[in-house]
Amino acid sequence: MSLLDYTATQLAEKIKNHEVSVLDAVNAVLEQIDSKEDTYNCYVTVDREGALKKAEEVQKKIDSGELTGPLAGVPVAIKDNMCTEGLLTTCSSKILGNFVPTYTSEAVINLEKAGAVIIGKTNMDEFAMGSTTETSAYGPTKNPRNPEHVPGGSSGGSAAAVAANECFYALGSDTGGSIRQPAGYCGVVGMKPTYSTVSRYGLIAYGSSLDQIGPLCKDVKDCATILETIASYDPKDSTSVKRDDTDFTSALVDDVKGMKIGIPRDYLGEGLDSEVKDAILKAADVLKSKGAIVEEFDLGLVEYAIPAYYTIAAAEASSNLERFDGIKYGYRTEEYTDLHNMYKKTRSEGFGPEVKRRIMLGSFVLSSGYYDAYYLKALRVKALIKKAFDDAFAKYDVILGPVAPTTAPKLGESLSDPIKMYLGDIYTISINLAGLPGICLPCGVDSKGLPIGLQLIGDCFKEKNIIQTAYAYEQARGDIIKEG
Numbered sequence: 001m002s003l004l005d006y007t008a009t010q011l012a013e014k015i016k017n018h019e020v021s022v023l024d025a026v027n028a029v030l031e032q033i034d035s036k037e038d039t040y041n042c043y044v045t046v047d048r049e050g051a052l053k054k055a056e057e058v059q060k061k062i063d064s065g066e067l068t069g070p071l072a073g074v075p076v077a078i079k080d081n082m083c084t085e086g087l088l089t090t091c092s093s094k095i096l097g098n099f100v101p102t103y104t105s106e107a108v109i110n111l112e113k114a115g116a117v118i119i120g121k122t123n124m125d126e127f128a129m130g131s132t133t134e135t136s137a138y139g140p141t142k143n144p145r146n147p148e149h150v151p152g153g154s155s156g157g158s159a160a161a162v163a164a165n166e167c168f169y170a171l172g173s174d175t176g177g178s179i180r181q182p183a184g185y186c187g188v189v190g191m192k193p194t195y196s197t198v199s200r201y202g203l204i205a206y207g208s209s210l211d212q213i214g215p216l217c218k219d220v221k222d223c224a225t226i227l228e229t230i231a232s233y234d235p236k237d238s239t240s241v242k243r244d245d246t247d248f249t250s251a252l253v254d255d256v257k258g259m260k261i262g263i264p265r266d267y268l269g270e271g272l273d274s275e276v277k278d279a280i281l282k283a284a285d286v287l288k289s290k291g292a293i294v295e296e297f298d299l300g301l302v303e304y305a306i307p308a309y310y311t312i313a314a315a316e317a318s319s320n321l322e323r324f325d326g327i328k329y330g331y332r333t334e335e336y337t338d339l340h341n342m343y344k345k346t347r348s349e350g351f352g353p354e355v356k357r358r359i360m361l362g363s364f365v366l367s368s369g370y371y372d373a374y375y376l377k378a379l380r381v382k383a384l385i386k387k388a389f390d391d392a393f394a395k396y397d398v399i400l401g402p403v404a405p406t407t408a409p410k411l412g413e414s415l416s417d418p419i420k421m422y423l424g425d426i427y428t429i430s431i432n433l434a435g436l437p438g439i440c441l442p443c444g445v446d447s448k449g450l451p452i453g454l455q456l457i458g459d460c461f462k463e464k465n466i467i468q469t470a471y472a473y474e475q476a477r478g479d480i481i482k483e484g
Contacts, residue, residue, distance in 0.1 A: 003024065003025065004029070004165040005165070006168070007168070007221065007222050008076075008168040008225070009222055009225050011025055012070050012071055012072055012074050013070075015072065015073040015074075016062065016068070016072070021059060022059040022073035023056065023059065025073065025168070026051050026055040026117055029166060030048060030051070030119070032166050036166060039142065040142050040144055040147065040160050040161075041138070041139055041140065041142060041157075042077070042158075042160045042161040042164060042166050043123060043161065043166070044088070044090055044120075044157070045088045045090075046120040047118060050087065050118070051119050054118065058073050058117055059073065061115065062115065069115060069229070071111070071116055071226065071229055073115055074116060074169070075167055075168055077118075077122045077157075077158055077161045077162075077166070077169075077171075078118055078121055078170065079122050079155050079157065079171055079172045079173055080124055081124060082171060082202055082203055083103055083204065084101060084105070084118065084121065085103055086100060087121065088100055088121065089121060089204070090121070090137070090138075092123055092127075092136035092137055093127055094350050094351075095331045095350030096330045097331055098331065101202075105199075105203055106201040106202055107203075107230040108171070108202065111171070111226075111229060119166075119167050122155075122160075122161055123136050123138055123139075123157030124136060124157050124158075125156070127204070127317070127321065128206040129358050130154050130421070131153045131178075131414065131421050132150040132151075132156065132421065133150065133154065133155075133182070134150060134411065134414065134415050135353075135354040135355070140411060141157045143185060143408050144163040144186065145163065145186060145187055149407075149410055149450060150185065150408050151163075151182050151408065152182030152184065153181070154175070155170075155172030155174070155182050156182045158171065158172040158179075159182035159186040159188055160182075160186055162186070162188045162216050162217060163186040163187060168218075169217035169218070169226055170215070171214070172190065172213070172214060173211055173212065174190075174192035174211070174212050174214055175212075175313060176207075176425050176428060177427075179216060179440075180403050180428050180438055181403055181424070181428055181440070183216055183403070183440040183441070184403035184404055184440045184442075184451065184453020184455070185404070185408035185451065186408075187442045187445075187451030188217065189215075189216070189219055189223045189439070189440065189442075189470075190214065190216045191214045191223050191437070191440070192214045192432070193463055194436065194462075196240055197227075197231050197241065197246070197461075198213045198230050198231050199232060199234035200212070200239065201234050201236040201237045205316070205320040206316070206317055206320065207312065207316040208320065209312070209316060210309075210312070210432040215227055220252070220439075220471045220474050221249070221252055223439065224251060224252055224467050227246075228246055231248075232246075250464070251468045252467065253471065253472070254471060255472060256290050256291060256468065256469055256473075257290065259291075259398065260292070260295075260395065261284070261293065261295075261398045261469070262396035262398070263284060263399070263400050264297060264299035264399065265298055266298065266299050266302040266303075267302070267402060271426070272402060272405050273406045273407070275446040275452065276402050276452050277402070279444035279446075279454070280400070280443065280452075280454060283400070283454045286476050286477065287473055290476060294400070297396075301381070301430075302430065305385060305429050306426060306429060307378070307381075308382055308385070308433060309378075309425070309429040309433055310358075311361075311365050312379065312382065312433070313362075314358045314359075315365050317358050317359060317362050318359045318361075318362025318363045318366065319366075321351075321359055324350065325343050325347070326342055326343065326346030330350070331346060333350075354418070382433045385430050385434055386433070386434040386435070389430070389459070390459075393459040393462075397462075398465050398466055398469050399457040399458075400457075400469075401427055401455050402454070403440045403453035404424055404428075405423075405427070407448070407452060409424075428455070431457055434460075436457055436458060436460060437461075437463045438456065438457045438458070439466045439470050440453045441453070441473070441474060454473070
């Protein structure tokens, strides 16, 4: 077994037992990046010097017994919308192409305290706006399972880096499925925790009421371990919640006997690829064979989720991106006649087409005369979607379904039709609107050899239910995906 094939927790155990050094692990990752990065384009920035220096520091702390945690010494990649002090943070946008933060995201600080070694910052859709990682100013990331296909997005760089063994795990952010969908496309495990579980301090916001940081990794054990490490109450984040049940690794139990699992009929209807549907139902049968009670039910309101989500997300984006004006930080146009012209030219040159599209949509739905008709109506739909999930979780412990209607599309297919790209989020965005936790893990491959993702959804603050279900399924499933 190659060093790069270890999961994060397996590697940490090897380092702890002095079978492998932190420097060995970092060098192995850097060599993999050197050999694969030209093909996959997972990173915007690789901090080679910083990672090697950090490896030595962490090794000393492990040797002295100061660091004993389950992630100590393990190399990690960070999505490029999380601030890292002294390290370029671009959101894959020209407008932040020279931005070096003076502080670090709370989630990243928690990893550093646990002894993580940051390898670099991963590519993403510009300002997390996209589902394919093709809107990046630094070029598209390619899917390691098949480089002719997209890795998903917006955390495509993080998912692809894990799939290509260019890191042992990564952090992503999820506004409408941006962790779970690329996890599904790349055949890795990704999780969005309940909104407010992980601090958003230092995360450059897209949709503040929807964004949440989470892990992308190789298996469910890693997922629970990483989430346990990054989850914390943070007074710097006004939406952060104090929780005393963040011992997520306690849910790594291979037992679903008596657990009630619901499959929304709405998720199995028109638009779902037949191979994806078959794989999802087969996964449900596996859980049923292990003693779970599995049944279909009507969730409702699914068709309204996409317009509600894109109205709310675009409105919040237009507000959040107002600060990028060429004055305080980031890119500024070289030639301008006056202040207003400088604003206009800076933003026109600095933002890409998808970001401009969403800013314009958001400004429109917030404008006088349309605020009630669109934005307030979308907020009411959001509340109805939350109630539909509340009703479902009165009967079920876990909701099971696909993470996307198809496997990863080919590069270039989605960009030509933005509406089609938006519709690809149909199974993920409701979870963000309702603030719920969701996990995606591989459940098969299609006839083209592309991974199929299984999504498990839990009630608010019930991450342990979905972790336990995912772990039990993973144990029964065994290995199904290898690097393409």
